[in-house]
Amino acid sequence: MAEVTWEPAALSRAERWRALDLRAATVWLTGLPGSGKSTLAGAVETALVRAGRPAYRLDGDNLRHGICSGLGFSSADRDENVRRAGEIAHLFADAGVIAIVALVSPFADGRQRARELHERDGLGFIEVFLDTPLSECARRDPKHLYERARAGEVTGLTGVDAPYETPAAPELVIRPALGLERSVALVLRALAE
Ligand SMILES: Nc1ncnc2c1ncn2[C@@H]1O[C@H](COP(=O)(O)OP(=O)(O)OP(=O)(O)O)[C@@H](O)[C@H]1O
Numbered sequence: 001m002a003e004v005t006w007e008p009a010a011l012s013r014a015e016r017w018r019a020l021d022l023r024a025a026t027v028w029l030t031g032l033p034g035s036g037k038s039t040l041a042g043a044v045e046t047a048l049v050r051a052g053r054p055a056y057r058l059d060g061d062n063l064r065h066g067i068c069s070g071l072g073f074s075s076a077d078r079d080e081n082v083r084r085a086g087e088i089a090h091l092f093a094d095a096g097v098i099a100i101v102a103l104v105s106p107f108a109d110g111r112q113r114a115r116e117l118h119e120r121d122g123l124g125f126i127e128v129f130l131d132t133p134l135s136e137c138a139r140r141d142p143k144h145l146y147e148r149a150r151a152g153e154v155t156g157l158t159g160v161d162a163p164y165e166t167p168a169a170p171e172l173v174i175r176p177a178l179g180l181e182r183s184v185a186l187v188l189r190a191l192a193e
């Protein structure tokens with residue numbers, strides 16, 4: 001886009017963070033539907049804010065109500081959904097707000113692009129894999145997605161008839177046996193590092 005130039009910042013990130021006493025990174029929670037992303041994201045957000053740290057949850061479902069409305073569930077639209085979430089998280093983190101993304105984000109490529117967007121720009125990116133077995137996700141099934149997939153009412157459900165690419169090198173792997181409290185503690189520790 002030759003007609004669009006990049007307007008350089010008047011204020012550096014370092015000065016902003018120093019002046020406002022901020023420090024941020026993005027926490028990216030990936031996993032099957034029902035694996036516990038939104039739950040963990042909310043608990044981490046609450047813990048951080050109560051500790052006086054600006055943090056904000058970017059939940060895939062909520063983004064689809066706003067900035068990603070108009071996107072469906074084709075591969076291209078899922079890619080675009082993940083790309084937008086990555087861009088927004090990057091803006092939040094740059095601004096000094098810890099972004100906590102809760103998004104199935106089934107493809108390694110999309111997650112990698114979000115990571116590179118951050119790391120190229122000197123921002124931390126903590127990929128957290130919610131390694132909850134499909135059987136457990138289907139047992140929880142609060143949105144009845146797996147039930148509806150079984151009944152043939154939903155197609156293209158990640159883990160059922162759409163692929164989920166397991167993260168190869170996430171910063172954290174969270175298994176259900178850990179429980180919510182210890183999972184939050186692990187994410188906070190990873191952030192502190
Ligand atoms: N650590 C946990 N142990 C037991 N149950 C949990 C745990 N975390 C979440 N749950 C429960 O599992 C269900 C799914 O959790 P949640 O909605 O957070 O998943 P999700 O990954 O955000 O799903 P989706 O991709 O559909 O948005 C909920 O009913 C939640 O209460």
Ligand SMILES: [Mg+2]
Nearest residue numbers: 037038061102
């Ligand atoms: Mg969710």
